[in-house]
Amino acid sequence: MTSPANDWTADLDLLTAAARLAGARALEFFRKGPEVWWKNGGHSPVSAADFAANDILKKELLSARPNYGWLSEETDDDAGRLDCETVFVIDPIDGTRAFIAGKDIWCVSAAVVHKGRPVAGVLFAPSLDELYTAAADGVALKNGQPIRATEPDADRPTRMAVPEDMLRHIDKHVVGGVHRISHVPSLAYRLAMVADGRIDATLVKRNAHDWDLAAADLILARAGGSLVTLDGEALSYNRPNVSHETLAAAGLSRLSSLVDASRHLAGH
Incomplete structure (x- = not known):
């Protein structure tokens, strides 16, 4: 199914559930020495956890929205996504170097992009138990509470x-x-x-x-x-x-x- 025009909350709920599942799967590898490969000429690591999380996201998201395109760091690019108005844009583990090093600051990044702009987005940092969510025309939340970028303050750098x-x-x-x-x-x-x-x-x-x-x-x-x-x-x-x-x-x-x-x- 496709989300109703101008209402992306169902897609946000879908992203949130899938990101939680993928984050939980990645945690099973965290600080346990997962297998690591190097791509992009040896400059960029990818771990078994990245692939496992990617598999969950692809299964959960595309089974629910089979007409959406797919773009993920850990999936070979398919030019067919360019023919899709709406696309999942995924990084199963953003911060793979930190993940491999056993540091907490890494997250699952999942978005729905419609006509070139994101309309639903989730960042889930399972090691920190932090969930960021937003949908077009909605409020940005962190663990369910509204968040706000800062205003200029002349009294500090x-x-x-x-x-x-x-x-x-x-x-x-x-x-x-x-x-x-x-x-x-x-x-x-x-x-x-x-x-x-x-x-x-x-x-x-x-x-x-x-x-x-x-x-x-x-x-x-x-x-x-x-x-x-x-x-x-x-x-x-x-x-x-x-x-x-x-x-x-x-x-x-x-x-x-x-x-x-x-x-x-x-x-x-």
Whole structure:
């Protein structure tokens, strides 16, 4: 079946249930030395847990919505997704390096993208027992409670999770300076931290992919923030090329100043 127009709550419920199942399956491998392979020329690890979680998500989601397309980091890409108005965009474990190292900050990222934009999104961090959810025109929630991105505060520096090499080029351009937050190994989770106000902003290096971003993009948007290019444009998903250029994320009231301060970092 297809969700009724402008009502994606049923899809959100479906994503939530599937993400919980996939997260529980991944936990069975966590801190137990799962088998690991290397892809992308040896630069990107993937574990047995990634594949097991991906299998659950694909089964649960496509059995319920067989007419939706499918895009997952751990499934060979099928160009047929480009013919679908509505697509599941999945990262079964965002933060695989952290997962393999036994660190808690990793999550299942699952989104429904319709006509290029996310309309339902879930991030589930099972090791932290944290669930982020949002649907188009709804409220972003963390464990059932509304969350909100921060407003500018002239009395303190901007708390940013940003790669150190980018920090050197941005600190002097941000009014009040930057307080750098230590490395957050999951990109999706880092964007969720902007959505729930634990950090004020972040920059994303080029070549992040749809599956890293789609669910978190919607959660941040429904929490009063935005993820944009350094031209200030919203992202479009389910294109032939699923990687993106350098990005900025913050609450809406501070976003334009962040983009202005970061524009010279295009291409990083």
